[in-house]
Amino acid sequence: MFDFTVEEPTLVPASPDPEDKEETEWYNQWPENACEEYAREVENLALKLMGLIALGLGLLKDKFNSYFKDQTSFLRLNHYPPCPSPQLALGVSRHKDGGALTVLAQDDVGGLEVKRKIDGVWIRVKPTPNAFIINVGGVIQVWSNKRYESVEHRVMVNSKKERFSIPYFLNPAHYTQVKPLEELINEQNLAKYKPYSWGKFITHRKLSNFKKLNTENIQISHFRISE
Numbered sequence: 285m286f287d288f289t290v291e292e293p294t295l296v297p298a299s300p301d302p303e304d305k306e307e308t309e310w311y312n313q314w315p316e317n318a319c320e321e322y323a324r325e326v327e328n329l330a331l332k333l334m335g336l337i338a339l340g341l342g343l344l345k346d347k348f349n350s351y352f353k354d355q356t357s358f359l360r361l362n363h364y365p366p367c368p369s370p371q372l373a374l375g376v377s378r379h380k381d382g383g384a385l386t387v388l389a390q391d392d393v394g395g396l397e398v399k400r401k402i403d404g405v406w407i408r409v410k411p412t413p414n415a416f417i418i419n420v421g422g423v424i425q426v427w428s429n430k431r432y433e434s435v436e437h438r439v440m441v442n443s444k445k446e447r448f449s450i451p452y453f454l455n456p457a458h459y460t461q462v463k464p465l466e467e468l469i470n471e472q473n474l475a476k477y478k479p480y481s482w483g484k485f486i487t488h489r490k491l492s493n494f495k496k497l498n499t500e501n502i503q504i505s506h507f508r509i510s511e
């Protein structure tokens with residue numbers, strides 16, 4: 285796995301501690317022109333999709349633009365080597381993407397599975413040539429007050445073939461307080477989530493991503509307001 289940020293540098297909180305106001309900068313260690321160019325193009329696509337989502341929610345098309353001014357978006361290069369016992373290997377364990385939108389490019393090997401909400405069955409996503417897979421992330425789920433929902437997914441490795449995938453994670457500025465949009469809440473539609481800091485959320489996830497966790501990794505459900 286190799287992460288490549290879009291902004292150089294990308295400004296983020298120094299720690300997940302809410303009291304800690306210090307910021308730090310993420311730099312790409314191996315700048316690659318191809319990555320940069322690709323990231324800019326998928327960013328345009330992702331922002332166009334955000335415009336359509338805004339329209340779909342009855343908002344102005346440019347409603348979300350300002351959140352991405354100091355974006356913390358990044359591109360990830362994934363390589364999954366083959367494994368003779370795929371059920372024993374970890375591709376990517378089940379999770380929901382936390383950001384706004386994910387634009388995923390994958391090769392023709394397959395292995396991505398999404399969890400069907402009604403019965404919890406894992407469904408394989410068949411690779412479609414020259415097509416992207418778009419995943420709604422937790423940030424849109426909260427902004428839309430759950431009119432959009434992010435789907436749980438995982439990656440199984442293949443027994444014979446290696447697999448490559450390139451997700452682009454469109455993420456807001458670290459200082460964004462993510463909360464249900466005012467326009468979408470009223471007496472009939474009460475806010476389903478408490479506001480949370482996007483920057484603290486990602487630094488928390490980044491610290492815990494590669495560790496064996498005793499507790500569940502941070503999820504937007506932790507900010508849910510109980511009914």
Ligand SMILES: O=C(O)CCC(=O)C(=O)O
Nearest residue numbers: 362376390396439449451
């Ligand atoms: O490799 C894939 O198809 C998806 C990877 C993924 O879900 C992620 O990096 O968040």
Ligand SMILES: [Fe+2]
Nearest residue numbers: 379380381437
């Ligand atoms: Fe994912």
